[in-house]
Amino acid sequence: MxxxxxxxxxxxxxxxxxxxxxxxxxxxxxxxxxxxxxxxxxxxxxxxxxxxxxxxxxxxxxxxxxxxxxxxxxxxxxxxxxxxxxxxxxxxxxxxxxxxxxxxxxxxxxxxxxxxHQVIAVDTELRTDPPRFPWLWLAPALIITIATVVIGVISYPSMPDVLAVHYGAKGMPNRLAAKSIGTAFSLVFVQIGVTALLVGIAAAILFRSRPDIDPAHPAGSAHWHRRYMLLGAKALLGLLAMIDLAMLGSSLLMWTGTVTPWAPLVVALPILAAVAVAVVVFARNNRARDEGEEDTGLTHREDDQYWRSGLFYVNREDHALMVPRRFGLGWTLNFGNPRAAMLLAGVVALIGLVITLRLGG
Structure with missing residues (x-):
């Protein structure tokens, strides 16, 4: 409680x-x-x-x-x-x-x-010289997922015949299921799905997003956006590692039959801590700093017609999959891009997997 x-x-x-x-x-x-x-x-x-x-x-x-x-x-x-x-x-x-x-x-x-005087500023080098994918930041999530699989395989013969597949807010099991490969490794399947999804989003940020470059300071703005995209990909991969760590902790509770009032913390605390750190990092770097570049006197094109209530971006002529959010931190999908529907379908499929494995037992 x-x-x-x-x-x-x-x-x-x-x-x-x-x-x-x-x-x-x-x-x-x-x-x-x-x-x-x-x-x-x-x-x-x-x-x-x-x-x-x-x-x-x-x-x-x-x-x-x-x-x-x-x-x-x-x-x-x-x-x-x-x-x-x-x-x-x-x-x-x-x-x-x-x-x-x-x-x-x-x-x-x-x-x-x-x-x-309205213009559109672009960074033409993003296609020829994009930021490099931060593979080292992906390593912790992969290591945790592999460790979960190895521990699960070794522990499977000694697991209880009935597994606690869900814990209530007080840390008590409120749903049980007979031991099986699908039940015991349900969170591992979720780990793999979450890892694939978030790695895909991180790649989309780096290679399929469009920076919102300020025409008044195009060089400084383009330089800042490159750093911000890389920061976003690293933050997402760091969050992924904490999600996988929470999945590992939850799996260990299930595999060992442990009952503790602190069970919700095992899942929620790593993710909440990662989200808090990511928010602070993004907030400190969410606006381009003045690098002394001379103002060109130009301004952004008026493009409100592509933004539904300032939150949802819909532009079929824009090939970018993701664009910077206008209000908030990070990026949002271009809902006019057909590939956005594929990404959303992946999210829905992952949610369906979680429901099937965790509720279906």
Whole structure:
């Protein structure tokens, strides 16, 4: 019970902190997902909506967490604690959409792009000289997965005849299944699927993403984007290693029949720690630094028509599979690219695998 409270509180605090700081670490030329000229980045409408957004997020977060904790205190239902995080995320994006709508309206009414010289800047060397894939960062995940397989194979004959395939919030097994290859190695299959999926996403970031280069400082922006793409791939592979470590710990619990109230920590703690570190690293490096490059006087092309509510990018003419997020950290899919559907199908297949193996026994 205490473990569930600690984990849910930590996750809620992380989500709330991200929501509050995002306006400060995202590019000033896309406030709340709306493309604006650099000279309009500090427009009174943008400043006011940023302030209102933060108050809305803070208050809604306090209310969501407070209500769920109060209900938990009356019912003792631990499911409400992680549910509070989902409610908080919903409030967060609701606050974002309100700010996005107001800035779009002000931009249209004020003719912010009238008389502005719009261009598209590209890094032509990305295709001929892309960043190198960080293979060393993949090694820990591969080693952990191989170790899980080896330990499982050696331990299989001595495993209990009935395995605990799922643990509740209190660390007690709440689903049992007869020992079989499919049951005992279910998390290994998940490890392999997660590894293939996240390695594919890391490769897509490096080789199939399009950087959003600032025409006002094209050289410095292109240099920063190269470093940011490599950082993103490393962070993703680091997260993958922690996911595989959590899978190893969960498998060991199942194989040995161990019952402990700390079982949820075995799965959640490595992943939560990796996410927290990745968020801090991304937040510190999410905006290009001024490298003293002379301003060209040019600005980004107005391209809001390709962004649905500032979050979803749909452009069939753009061959990039992934593009930098306008509000948030990392990248998002180009939903106008047919290969995005293949990647989403892979995610759905992985979820289906987890459900089949963990629920089907």
């Amino acid at each position: 205490t473990v569930a409270i600690v984990l849910s509180s930590a996750l809620a605090a992380l989500v709330l902190a991200i929501a509050l700081v995002l306006p400060a670490i995202n590019s000033p030329t896309v406030p709340f997902g709306v493309r604006v000229p650099a000279q309009r980045a500090d427009d009174p409408t943008v400043v006011r909506q940023t302030r209102i957004y933060r108050w809305r997020v803070l208050l809604s977060g306090i209310v969501a967490i407070g209500v769920c904790l109060a209900i938990y205190g009356m019912t003792g239902e631990t499911l409400l604690l992680p549910l509070s995080v989902l409610v908080l995320v919903g409030f967060w994006y609701g606050c974002f959409f309100l700010a996005n709508h107001e800035i779009r309206a002000a931009k249209a009414a004020g003719g912010w792009y009238e008389g502005v």
